[in-house]
Amino acid sequence: MINFEEELKKFHLSLEVEDAEEAIYNQDLTDMADIFVKMIKDIEEHETTVQSKPKNHNAMSRMEEE
Amino acid sequence: MICYNCGCRLSEHDFCTGCGADVSIYKKIMYISNRFYNDGLEKAGVRDLTGALTSLRQSLKFNKNNIEARNLLGLVYFEMGEVVAALSEWVISKNLRPKKNIADDYIDMIQSNQARLDSINQTIKKYNQALLYCNQGSSDLAVIQLKKVLSLNPKLIRAHQLLALLYINGEEWEKARKELNKCIQIDTNNTTTMRYLKEVENMLIPEEGVKAASKKKSQSKDAVTYQSGNETIIQPLNMKESKGVSTFVNMGIGIVIGIAIACFLILPARIQAAKSTINDELRVVSEQLDAKTATIDEMEQQVNNLTEETAKLQEDLDGYVGTDGALQATDKLLLASGAYLKNAADIVTVSEYLDQIDLESLGTSASESFTALYDTLTGLIGPELAKTYFDEGYNDYRQEKYASAIPKLAKAYQYDQTNGDALYYLANCYRRNGNVDKAKEAYAKVIELFPGTKKASESGTYLAEINNGN
Secondary structure: OOOHHHHHHOOOOOOOHHHHHHHHHHOOOOOHHHHHHHHHHHHHHHHHHHHHHHHHHHHHHHHHHO | OEOOOOOOEOOOOOEOOOOOOEOHHHHHHHHHHHHHHHHHHHHHHOOOHHHHHHHHHHHHHHOOOOHHHHHHHHHHHHHOOOHHHHHHHHHHHHHHOOOOOOHHHHHHHHHOOHHHHHHHHHHHHHHHHHHHHHHHOOHHHHHHHHHHHHHHOOOOHHHHHHHHHHHHHOOOHHHHHHHHHHHHHHOOOOHHHHHHHHHHHHHHOOOHHHHHHHHHHHHHOOEEEEEEOOEEEEEEOOOOOOOHHHHHHHHHHHHHHHHHHHHHHHHHHHHHHHHHHHHHHHHHHHHHHHHHHHHHHHHHHHHHHHHHHHHHHHHHHHHHHHHHHHHHHHHHHHHHHHHHHHOOOOHHHHHHHHHOOOHHHHHHHOOHHHHHHHHHHHHHHHHHHHHHHHHHHHHHHHOOOHHHHHHHHHHHHHHOOOOHHHHHHHHHHHHHHOOHHHHHHHHHHHHHHOOOOHHHHHHHHHHHHHHHHO
16 A cells, blocks of 8 residues: 555655756766776775885884894 | 776777776776666667666766766656756766767757746746645645646656656546556656556556556557667557548538637627627718708708798899889880870870889889879870770770770770769670679779769669679
């Protein structure tokens, strides 16, 4: 049995033509490709960080040995 | 497909030939996006607009730069009556690819017609108003607004669904089913529509719910769908085209309706206009007639005045004629006087002039001098003239020429009124000539003027005879 009140809540106000511009600007256009590229860049940055950290560690251990 | 890292065109390898970046996952993302686009295109082709919408949104979630998917999404929105959403997608598409983009044509198509754009905006406002009415519980007003919305934008699925929901709430199942069927004609696989329709059909005929599925299948076979370029054409199979006879029948009905409209709507207006014109003309003519009648009355009055004046002038003229007559009598008297002075013995000529003077007609208009001269002249020639007339008249009397004797004896008495014989014989002439009245008058005068004479006694005898004879 359909509940009128519940069904009515599923209907929303339509955007008017004047509001279309704002809606376009506010639209989140981030896609999976963007996320993927960001992830790749984050990984690369992480790798760069990780690669630089062992060098510092080695230098520190040498200093301790001395 | 280009490399996300360097922008180089990618080959069939899983790495970029330009920068060496690993593009295997990136390529898979692009493939998935294209796959969803193809799915959306297929669904749009069979009017599964909701399914197409979902697939195309998925496609754009994987690749926002999939221009074809975005343009198709705009078209699907437009077909569902969501014009603002369609415009938004096309505008984004145009921004992403400014050149060689069909979205440009779509935007132009809508923006070039300002009236259509205004109509779209009105539709949206009315829909929002209807939704507000629904939330306020004013279902009747909402139904009216939604009907207006659908008259302007018959493809707006949300409006059809909301109207169907209102009908369902009002338990107007047939109307709800009609609206939902319209929804299905636009979007064949809308979940909300299906849910509402199932509810409606269950309420109408509980057993029909089972039959509905088979019926729907048979309905779907009633149409042939095929692709022509970017457009999907759905051609119904069982649609009958009007043939020749029905065309003529329809034309006949149309002509009859036209004539009826002309008779009942146009002709009365024309007749009214004609009557109005005629009344105006009649009024003008009546005014002219009144003016002319007034003129005629005035003229008649003038004619009467002139007639009276003419009568008065005629009287004056008669007076003048009288005067003229007097003058003529004076002329005759002068001529008679002149003739007498010239030759006193020529009494015949003098008497001719005197005879032409009518003393009776002159009456009192004759002057004293005229009367004196006339009397003098008559006195001078009268006895001789009277004698001449008496002799001639008596002679005629003796010869029984009474008609000839009468004027002569009358003249004889006129010029000599002491001549009683002349009067007596004149009376006898009248009597014997049959002029009784004149005879009686003359006899009476003899008796009166010459009493005691033989003439008077004989006149009395004759007068008695005449009176006894009457």
